[in-house]
Amino acid sequence: MSDELDRVPDTEPVRDPGLPEHQYRPTDVDAAQDKRAERQISGMFAVAALLLVGFCVGYIMIDKDQTFLGWSAMNFTLGATLGGALLLMGVGIIQWAKKLMGDHEMVELRHPAGSTAEDRADTLKDLNDGINESGFGRRPMIRRTLFLSMGALALPSVILLRDMGPLPYGHKNTLWKKGMRVVNDVAGTPIKPSDLQVGQLVNAEPAIMYEKDKDGHPVIEGTELLQEKSKAAVIVVRMRPEDITPDKGRENWGVDGILCYSKICTHVGCPISLWEQQTHHLLCPCHQSTFDLADNGKVVFGPAHRPLPQLPLAVDADGYLIAVSDFTEVVGPSYPELARDQKRLDDKS
Template sequence: MSHDVHTPVPAEEPIDNPGLPAHLPRPTDVDPAQAKRAERQVSTLFILAILLSLGFCVAYFAVDIDATFLGWSALNFALGTTVGLSLLFIGVGAVQWAKKLMDDHEAVEMRHPVASSTEDRAAFMESINAANRESGFGRRPLIRRSMLGAMAALGLPAIVVLRDLGPLPHSQWKTVWKKGMRVVNDVSGMPIKPSDIEVGQLINAEPAIFYEVDEEGERVVEGTELLQAKSKAAVIVVRMRPEDISPAKGKENWGVDGILCYSKICTHVGCPISLWEQQTHHLLCPCHQSTFDLADNGKVIFGPAHRPLPQLPLAVDEEGYLIATSDFPDIVAPSYPELHRDQKKLDKGDQA
């Protein structure tokens, strides 16, 4: 007798005794006191995980970044230990819960055709609901609450670390550039004279403040502050024939003999750029191919960027070195939703 292709074929019944040892109940299955003790143990592990997640946040702000412990970074040791133990306790707690408290019985799952019948799908949903009941998730509130609290607390270290990746672009308007600050080569740290630059050349540069020292010989800017300042103040200096440049109104005196200075930070998502086409005067971003015309005020001519590259006004000091005449008049940052509002405030001089 043949079967229709859409008619499920009944599965064969399993053998009565496959040779498995007799199933023995666990101590927590027969002794309510041990079950209660196991429940408290699991909840304690979850609560410890919560405390360790909080400890991560405390250590992040309390431990000095330069402190050491047994030759290691004390901060890294504290952060790694707290978040690692937090994850460990959550895992151990979940395993203990499954081994000691969830319902313990053998189940047989029959094989079925690929196209399940309505009855099979209903049976599957019933098994899901039964698993939920057997886990005790609904009738063990102490475990449920402590586990959910431990999982939620794990989000705190993530929030702390992600927030500290760097300053938010919103309201971060200023860079360290100021009137009279020299432009220096970012490799040698040497100040730049106009005669050092040939037509068609590009130089990666930065402000001289990164090399200044105080009366005691200490660097004026160092550590994390130095890295953050460098990331925003990086510039490129290019030289073109003056007749090729079309300065916008008010920018006629922002260059020196065809030498112009622009931010190295792409206005799309902030990638550093320095891919320079001498003949076309175009600057290309390697990340998403935004292209800026440096002979036309850093105007965007291709790609996803929507704002011109910020230009730094230049002059020459008494010793003949290139200097900035002010900070960037435009915001140096990747684009973000509040940018246009912030630019209007900057134009009004409201940088508080």
């Protein structure tokens, strides 16, 4: 025996390294167990797909304030369904590898770092052999349920991404209503015409942002407050009345040279307040769209296609600036849906 081993080239492995005899798995010798394992793995993938659908249903249907055993019902449901789905998919893949894929000992020789053409060909052959041994092509039940669970895994992503914010459509309505005061968006104090100097710009919003109910709680708060504030944000500027050239029907939209415009750029919705008081131009910092506020907010430069929506102003009995109505134009960036929404707004007016 030693003489025979002495004649083995140095590049060959030891012919008998002392490994025990190969033990076949039950699924290798018993067709019934093979089928049972296949059904079990497919069942795991199918249940994972159902759990992912349950994740989406729970996210949509369960109220965020609802509790379960003292915990947040939504968090519990989302964690249980998504975690269970990922667990079942992982266990299913592991069981597939352990019970159904090819099971035999392999010996791999060390070789130079640079692969030869023969090695590359062998690699492709091994890859194809692995695919064949996995039974991926021969086991349609596993293949289909795996694809089903992987496809369902995209559903939570779509749901979560959709909830990151409102769809990018123009906003047909904001919180502005007839008689609502214009207030400073830092202090929440109402604004009088005498508070503004010629050339001054003030960031403002509707007074309802700071109103409270009879119990002292804010009328709007939390996420709703942030969303409505982003839609209703405005800028108030004061110019010399003789510098303003209002369009027909807008002659009374200002108060002693004070005009109010939406703060949302009509290009992609960036907040704008870069004010050039000498030229009466408002510049968007994102893509340099420029609007002439002395000429009805019309675009004079940049990629924006629509003028800034203007809010008509008046003065109440106490001398504070108020809105005459909501915006008569759709507030927001110029998405394709804008034309449809603007038409509906025009039809109402």
